[in-house]
Amino acid sequence: MDEQSCRACGGGVGDLVLDLGEQPACDYFPGCDVAGPDPAYPLQMWLCSQCGLAQLVGDPTVPEEPRGTEPAALVSQAADAVRRVMAAGLLRRGGRVAEYGSPHGGSWLGLLNGCGLATAPASKPADVIIDCFGMMHAPDQSSALAERAARLADGGVLLLQYHSLDAIIRSEQWNALRHGHYAYYSTTAIVAMLARTEFSPFAAWEFDLYGGTVLLAAGRDADRPGEPDEAVRSLLARDAAAGVRDADVLTGLQTRARLHAQGLREWLVAERSAGRTVVGYGAASRAVALLRLAEADRSLLPAVIDASPAKAGLRMPGTDIPIVSPAELAKGEPDAVLLFVADLRDEVRTAFPQIEEAGGQWIDADSLGSFPVRRSGGL
Numbered sequence: 286m287d288e289q290s291c292r293a294c295g296g297g298v299g300d301l302v303l304d305l306g307e308q309p310a311c312d313y314f315p316g317c318d319v320a321g322p323d324p325a326y327p328l329q330m331w332l333c334s335q336c337g338l339a340q341l342v343g344d345p346t347v348p349e350e351p352r353g354t355e356p357a358a359l360v361s362q363a364a365d366a367v368r369r370v371m372a373a374g375l376l377r378r379g380g381r382v383a384e385y386g387s388p389h390g391g392s393w394l395g396l397l398n399g400c401g402l403a404t405a406p407a408s409k410p411a412d413v414i415i416d417c418f419g420m421m422h423a424p425d426q427s428s429a430l431a432e433r434a435a436r437l438a439d440g441g442v443l444l445l446q447y448h449s450l451d452a453i454i455r456s457e458q459w460n461a462l463r464h465g466h467y468a469y470y471s472t473t474a475i476v477a478m479l480a481r482t483e484f485s486p487f488a489a490w491e492f493d494l495y496g497g498t499v500l501l502a503a504g505r506d507a508d509r510p511g512e513p514d515e516a517v518r519s520l521l522a523r524d525a526a527a528g529v530r531d532a533d534v535l536t537g538l539q540t541r542a543r544l545h546a547q548g549l550r551e552w553l554v555a556e557r558s559a560g561r562t563v564v565g566y567g568a569a570s571r572a573v574a575l576l577r578l579a580e581a582d583r584s585l586l587p588a589v590i591d592a593s594p595a596k597a598g599l600r601m602p603g604t605d606i607p608i609v610s611p612a613e614l615a616k617g618e619p620d621a622v623l624l625f626v627a628d629l630r631d632e633v634r635t636a637f638p639q640i641e642e643a644g645g646q647w648i649d650a651d652s653l654g655s656f657p658v659r660r661s662g663g664l
């Protein structure tokens with residue numbers, strides 16, 4: 286590894302906490318007719334000792350992922366979040382809003398316009414700045430935050446939403462690590478970043494999305510000398526208890542990665558030996574490293590279903606497993622559907638009742654390699 290310097294504070298001291306070896310860019314879904322091997326790059330997470338930001342090492346240039354369909358869970362969380370921020374009195378009618386969105390979609394602008402806020406013209410100041418999973422895509426974290434902060438009007442509120450590192454640790458989500466996602470925020474690290482910009486958090490809300498998503502409201506120190514609310518204090522206390530700044534704690538993700546991949550492989554082999562048919566569901570980035578580490582191919586997993594038309598006819602990066610449309614799910618009667626995106630669970634069980642009616646089961650891929658395995662209808 287080259288000398289690392291922190292994407293947020295510039296510090297050069299830290300620990301390599303997770304190393305997934307060479308992995309294809311998970312944004313790069315090749316056509317089924319494109320022969321492998323696909324280009325692969327090191328995929329590693331580094332924890333800055335100085336500011337505590339967990340971050341991606343290296344910076345391979347990757348093409349844009351075909352925009353996926355937005356899970357219903359993401360859409361309903363956005364509506365819930367906007368309601369809660371509105372109830373807190375932070376969305377003044379007639380105010381200007383600017384959004385720094387995620388390249389994967391999920392805009393909040395329509396909802397905020399619906400609350401009476403006007404979209405601020407490009408690069409003009411805004412009273413509300415919303416960043417929903419946007420900033421994690423910036424290689425230079427320090428300048429990304431500075432850009433957002435500089436655009437905030439006096440007295441304005443900066444809303445940052447992120448999948449929390451505390452949740453990644455708690456739910457052992459080692460495959461949250463992916464190319465193109467440069468930062469894995471704990472509330473602790475983001476508060477330190479804000480402090481260097483002379484901003485402070487004053488309110489926070491938590492959501493179940495991705496196993497633990499935080500929406501943090503911050504303002505300029507000059508505007509809001511007030512104390513952080515109980516929710517912010519409790520997130521920081523939980524971070525401390527979880528050990529979000531402790532390299533040894535994060536290294537536990539490495540062990541989980543190994544057991545998870547081994548568990549998946551053993552399960553797939555056992556299903557094949559038993560003559561049972563299995564397909565995957567959700568061609569998500571987090572499935573890429575898992576399938577690769579498990580050395581899965583189409584003889585073990587003949588297809589991954591995905592609802593995004595942009596992904597049909599493509600294959601999972603680094604494997605020969607094709608991605609097919611949900612229409613294919615209706616044709617066969619798989620004994621098991623391996624679900625790679627737990628947030629889709631309720632949605633797909635409702636959309637495809639025939640799976641369970643025919644005696645098939647939905648299996649949560651994240652539960653393999655641990656006990657007990659989560660099956661539909663069961664736990």
Ligand SMILES: [Zn+2]
Nearest residue numbers: 291294333336
């Ligand atoms: Zn740092």
